Amino acid sequence: MTPPNRPEAGNLLAVTGLRVTLGAGTVLRGVDLAIRPGEAVGLVGESGSGKSMTAKAIGRLLPRGARSAGTIAFDGSDVYALDARGLRGYRGQVAMVFQDPRAHVNPVRKVGDFMTEALRANAGVTKADAYAQAADMLGQVGLDSKLLRQYPHELSGGMLQRVMIAAALLTRPRLLLADEPTTALDVTTQAEVMAILAELRRDFGLALLFITHDLELAAAVCDRTAVMYAGQIVEVRDSALLHTDPLHPYTAALGAARPDIDRSQARLRAIPGRPLSGFEAPESACAFAPRCAHAAPGCETELPMLTDLDGGQSRCLRAAELRGTLGVTAGA
Amino acid sequence: MPDVLEVEKLRKEYGDLVAVDDVSFTVGEGQSLAVVGESGSGKTTIAKMIIGLERPTSGRISACGNDRSIPARAAGKRRLRGREVQIVFQDPYTSLDPRHSAEAAIDEVLRIHHGWTAERRKERVAQLAGLVGLDGRQRSVPPKSLSGGQRQRVAIARALAAEPKLLILDESVAALDVSIQAQVLNLLADIRDATGISYLLISHDLAVVRQLTEQVIVMRKGSVVERGPTAAVLDHPQHPYTQLLRESVPRPGWQPQRRISALPVGDRGAAPVPV
Amino acid sequence: MTTLTGVRARSFIRTQGRLGKAGTASAVVLGLAVLAAFFGPWLAPYDPNSGDLQLAWVGPAAGHLLGFDFQGRDVLSRLLAGAQSSMLGPLVVVAAAMAGGAAFALIAAWRRGAVDAFISSGMDVLFAFPGILLAVLATTVFGAGMTAAVAALSVAYLPYVARVLRAGALRERNQPYIQALEVQGASVPRICLAHILPNMSRMVVAQATVLFGYAMVDLAAISFLGLGVQPPAANWGVMISENQPGIVQGYPLPALSAALCVVAVVIAVNVLGERLLEREDAR
Numbered sequence: 001m002t003p004p005n006r007p008e009a010g011n012l013l014a015v016t017g018l019r020v021t022l023g024a025g026t027v028l029r030g031v032d033l034a035i036r037p038g039e040a041v042g043l044v045g046e047s048g049s050g051k052s053m054t055a056k057a058i059g060r061l062l063p064r065g066a067r068s069a070g071t072i073a074f075d076g077s078d079v080y081a082l083d084a085r086g087l088r089g090y091r092g093q094v095a096m097v098f099q100d101p102r103a104h105v106n107p108v109r110k111v112g113d114f115m116t117e118a119l120r121a122n123a124g125v126t127k128a129d130a131y132a133q134a135a136d137m138l139g140q141v142g143l144d145s146k147l148l149r150q151y152p153h154e155l156s157g158g159m160l161q162r163v164m165i166a167a168a169l170l171t172r173p174r175l176l177l178a179d180e181p182t183t184a185l186d187v188t189t190q191a192e193v194m195a196i197l198a199e200l201r202r203d204f205g206l207a208l209l210f211i212t213h214d215l216e217l218a219a220a221v222c223d224r225t226a227v228m229y230a231g232q233i234v235e236v237r238d239s240a241l242l243h244t245d246p247l248h249p250y251t252a253a254l255g256a257a258r259p260d261i262d263r264s265q266a267r268l269r270a271i272p273g274r275p276l277s278g279f280e281a282p283e284s285a286c287a288f289a290p291r292c293a294h295a296a297p298g299c300e301t302e303l304p305m306l307t308d309l310d311g312g313q314s315r316c317l318r319a320a321e322l323r324g325t326l327g328v329t330a331g332a
Numbered sequence: 333m334p335d336v337l338e339v340e341k342l343r344k345e346y347g348d349l350v351a352v353d354d355v356s357f358t359v360g361e362g363q364s365l366a367v368v369g370e371s372g373s374g375k376t377t378i379a380k381m382i383i384g385l386e387r388p389t390s391g392r393i394s395a396c397g398n399d400r401s402i403p404a405r406a407a408g409k410r411r412l413r414g415r416e417v418q419i420v421f422q423d424p425y426t427s428l429d430p431r432h433s434a435e436a437a438i439d440e441v442l443r444i445h446h447g448w449t450a451e452r453r454k455e456r457v458a459q460l461a462g463l464v465g466l467d468g469r470q471r472s473v474p475p476k477s478l479s480g481g482q483r484q485r486v487a488i489a490r491a492l493a494a495e496p497k498l499l500i501l502d503e504s505v506a507a508l509d510v511s512i513q514a515q516v517l518n519l520l521a522d523i524r525d526a527t528g529i530s531y532l533l534i535s536h537d538l539a540v541v542r543q544l545t546e547q548v549i550v551m552r553k554g555s556v557v558e559r560g561p562t563a564a565v566l567d568h569p570q571h572p573y574t575q576l577l578r579e580s581v582p583r584p585g586w587q588p589q590r591r592i593s594a595l596p597v598g599d600r601g602a603a604p605v606p607v
Numbered sequence: 608m609t610t611l612t613g614v615r616a617r618s619f620i621r622t623q624g625r626l627g628k629a630g631t632a633s634a635v636v637l638g639l640a641v642l643a644a645f646f647g648p649w650l651a652p653y654d655p656n657s658g659d660l661q662l663a664w665v666g667p668a669a670g671h672l673l674g675f676d677f678q679g680r681d682v683l684s685r686l687l688a689g690a691q692s693s694m695l696g697p698l699v700v701v702a703a704a705m706a707g708g709a710a711f712a713l714i715a716a717w718r719r720g721a722v723d724a725f726i727s728s729g730m731d732v733l734f735a736f737p738g739i740l741l742a743v744l745a746t747t748v749f750g751a752g753m754t755a756a757v758a759a760l761s762v763a764y765l766p767y768v769a770r771v772l773r774a775g776a777l778r779e780r781n782q783p784y785i786q787a788l789e790v791q792g793a794s795v796p797r798i799c800l801a802h803i804l805p806n807m808s809r810m811v812v813a814q815a816t817v818l819f820g821y822a823m824v825d826l827a828a829i830s831f832l833g834l835g836v837q838p839p840a841a842n843w844g845v846m847i848s849e850n851q852p853g854i855v856q857g858y859p860l861p862a863l864s865a866a867l868c869v870v871a872v873v874i875a876v877n878v879l880g881e882r883l884l885e886r887e888d889a890r
Binding site for chain 2: 046047142157186187188189190191192194195196198199213214215216217219220221240243253254257258259260261262263264265267268269270271272274275
Binding site: 383384385407408409410411412413414415418419421423426427428429430431440441444445487490491494 | 784787790792794806
């Protein structure tokens with residue numbers, strides 16, 4: 001039984017009505033998302049969908065000038081109402097891993113310095129102890145502890161990303177926000193990193209918000225997947241059902257547009273037009289309607305809300321009507 | 333009919349590092365060949381050697397029957413070679429001059445290759461822009477007003493303006509959103525149907541390779557480990573590395589396996605671990 | 608149908624908006640200086656070269672806004688007449704140094720390897736010669752005067768320009784869009800001049816404006832030392848030099864007004880350069 005995507009007691013992270021504006025435009029137009037302890041949730045979207053901004057909002061890393069509305073509650077308490085000490089504690093519980101590890105690490109400090117920094121500064125752990133923990137965690141991700149004495153540029157992209165994951169886990173967080181962590185990696189390295197993440201999640205009971213543009217990857221790796229378009233979540237679904245029984249035309253179109261490794265098609269089912277960003281989306285119509293194969297006249301005049309449907313959620317006015325007709329197997 | 337591209341025993345060394353080792357393949361007229369590999373496989377180096385941006389250490393390259401094993405320096409020679417093989421790069425954001433619109437960029441290429449009147453060039457620019465699906469506005473604005481997919485279309489139109497027999501696509505769709513990638517892949521197929529052009533696709537994405545090409549060579553650390561028809565190689569990979577690549581593609585029910593297990597507790601801090 | 612003047616007025620107002628107050632003020636100052644450079648000798652109310660020794664050092668009087676210099680010549684007239692050589696000199700230096708520096712930078716960036724190393728070493732050698740020293744050398748060859756001073760400074764500034772522009776040229780040269788042009792068969796001059804250089808325009812404008820300021824001050828200094836423009840020719844640097852005794856004697860106006868002209872133009876050029884760059888950024 002799929003847990004409902006609604007804030008309620010027991011949710012580790014509950015995002016309600018999150019709106020983020022940057023300058024004159026709205027980047028996130030109302031995001032609702034819940035993650036239970038130990039659960040892996042995928043967040044999938046193309047450019048401009050707002051998936052990265054959502055992660056930043058949760059991690060309290062919004063850029064300057066961004067204003068947010070709505071609530072983000074971690075373990076019941078409002079993340080944006082935390083004081084400095086509460087925030088340090090929060091960062092120990094919610095760790096973040098980014099797409100480009102090199103951009104998030106100081107190139108003139110050794111790997112060991114970087115890994116033990118948070119432990120020593122915030123948790124008051126001694127240097128020796130911190131280094132021992134770091135060595136242990138590196139071992140968990142399959143890296144030798146001699147890396148602690150090396151500089152970031154001496155490591156390959158894959159190794160550095162594994163270091164970042166190890167570093168993120170040192171504070172024993174309960175939630176890991178991973179923003180496209182494997183996009184810049186080779187596909188075999190990606191498989192390795194995903195396997196490590198899966199194992200660590202089991203060992204540490206870690207919840208995961210996995211952000212990616214790759215629908216297949218999210219669906220393969222996460223228990224539930226949320227799909228974003230133009231600053232809103234348009235579908236939340238059990239990953240197993242995402243391909244065979246999607247609830248939103250965009251999800252179906254996205255799956256169909258991807259080339260198939262098992263066969264070549266005369267023509268791919270491309271989606272006409274280009275992805276809309278939150279800035280450009282209309283306030284009182286479905287943002288996807290102009291590109292949608294199932295659009296009805298009503299879709300241009302009414303903003304659809306995210307509604308529950310058969311264990312998942314869909315932001316489509318015709319969701320109930322289209323049930324069962326959107327899947328890959330149907331009409332393929 | 334000579335093959336559009338012939339590569340024989342190509343080798344590239346950077347000091348001690350062998351980036352490309354004894355690579356040979358051919359691309360026939362109207363054919364599409366994929367070079368698949370991960371980083372460090374040498375696939376981009378091969379593309380650079382074929383297009384003349386890198387000099388092979390040894391080996392032979394010939395396109396349309398003309399030898400091009402050594403990069404040309406003189407403009408005239410480069411021009412002639414430009415009419416045989418062209419390239420579309422991966423990054424749409426740096427492959428166009430930020431100060432030139434699509435029309436200006438395509439027009440410049442036409443001026444380099446032909447002594448046509450302005451009228452005739454204008455016609456051809458419109459034709460090419462239409463072929464890649466750029467509307468009136470998109471043709472005349474500077475690249476920064478265009479999206480990644482639109483810029484790649486400009487890059488394709490510019491490459492086609494030289495009327496090459498072979499187009500090298502160096503991860504040309506890798507940086508595009510999924511929905512846009514599909515559009516551009518369809519476009520490339522249409523262009524191939526309309527002009528009979530050959531493609532050399534450099535890619536790490538096996539699904540794109542399946543969609544666009546009939547032949548594939550798989551590279552690892554500079555050498556070819558497997559080759560054959562795309563469908564056969566992807567459905568029944570023979571070489572362990574190809575099998576590993578195939579296994580690493582996410583799909584429903586995928587269970588990624590760790591190849592490098594966690595070091596046992598006593599050993600953390602001991603022997604080095606293979607990467 | 609809008610009239611020509613209407614269009615001109617509107618575009619001036621638009622420009623003012625984009626340049627800001629400091630930018631517009633600088634444009635005005637520079638405009639006046641350029642005007643003086645072109646029409647100075649005719650605009651001058653009195654003969655800049657003839658003076659009445661009995662009027663030496665006399666302060667501002669009727670019809671003589673800035674008074675008289677040490678030889679009894681009208682200061683304002685000399686300033687106006689001197690504008691030409693004072694502005695032209697730096698302009699030629701900047702043009703020559705930028706052209707030469709850009710050429711070396713582009714060649715070094717395009718060819719890379721041994722050619723780049725050779726050019727860079729050559730520039731290093733040139734760096735070793737201070738501008739003033741080169742000016743002295745030049746005067747022994749060409750004789751004292753503007754030509755010598757301008758030639759010397761152009762050579763002295765060239766390596767600075769080359770070094771800065773080489774960095775920008777290298778960055779552009781390695782970009783895929785340049786490689787695409789190479790592959791198309793575009794000629795090297797076309798690629799360098801129509802593509803690499805324009806995409807470095809920020810850098811070029813910044814260098815040129817800064818250089819103008821330095822050239823103006825250096826040329827004034829060279830003239831002050833007696834190596835550049837020779838008296839009795841009107842030139843702001845010369846005026847500072849020849850009227851310098853007046854400062855300690857209590858008659859600072861002639862020297863200071865010439866110095867002020869130099870300072871005003873240098874500031875105006877720098878501010879305008881910055882504003883132009885900001886506009887380029889905003890585009």
